Amino acid sequence: DAGVTQSPTHLIKTRGQHVTLRCSPISGHKSVSWYQQVLGQGPQFIFQYYEKEERGRGNFPDRFSARQFPNYSSELNVNALLLGDSALYLCASSLVSLETQYFGPGTRLLVL
């Protein structure tokens, strides 16, 4: 069975643009979480969705938004990109909200 998949794997944008990152959880998993990892630092929690509802939100500006679809896949949207948004964006899924998380390979975003 496939693990968590994310697309695209790499992305280059310029300041002010908008980006959409996608995540497909492991089949049967209903919870998806998003994390940002800046080079050399630990991940930072952005959002958690469970059963298509937001269940947790980290300390990120409103430029960051997400949603979960009926098939439990998820999108992370970032508007008005800043240089500091350059990072590895990780998605993780779990069967239910408070279970062990399984991480995807991440999307590397570079903002120029």
Add this chain to the structure above:
Amino acid sequence: KNEVEQSPQNLTAQEGEFITINCSYSVGISALHWLQQHPGGGIVSLFMLSSGKKKHGRLIATINIQEKHSSLHITASHPRDSAVYICAVRNTGNQFYFGTGTSLTVIP
């Protein structure tokens, strides 16, 4: 001050040595996670703990809720254990906080 503090930041060990990585946290938690991140970014979840101790192969994780402290132990370390080990906690408000990681290098 970070909600999650790990020590040491960097660790070099000889193959076969017993390794301990420590994690202290300052928030009330519902669960603590130990993660392993290899070069290139791939993250593997090693343990999820809310109390006591868990063992998986050569890895052991313990947590002391009263002291807000957890340890990850690796017995008979091997070069393939070289990675960054990250402690993360989920607080009672369903937010995650991550430590900055411990970079482990095991030398043959």
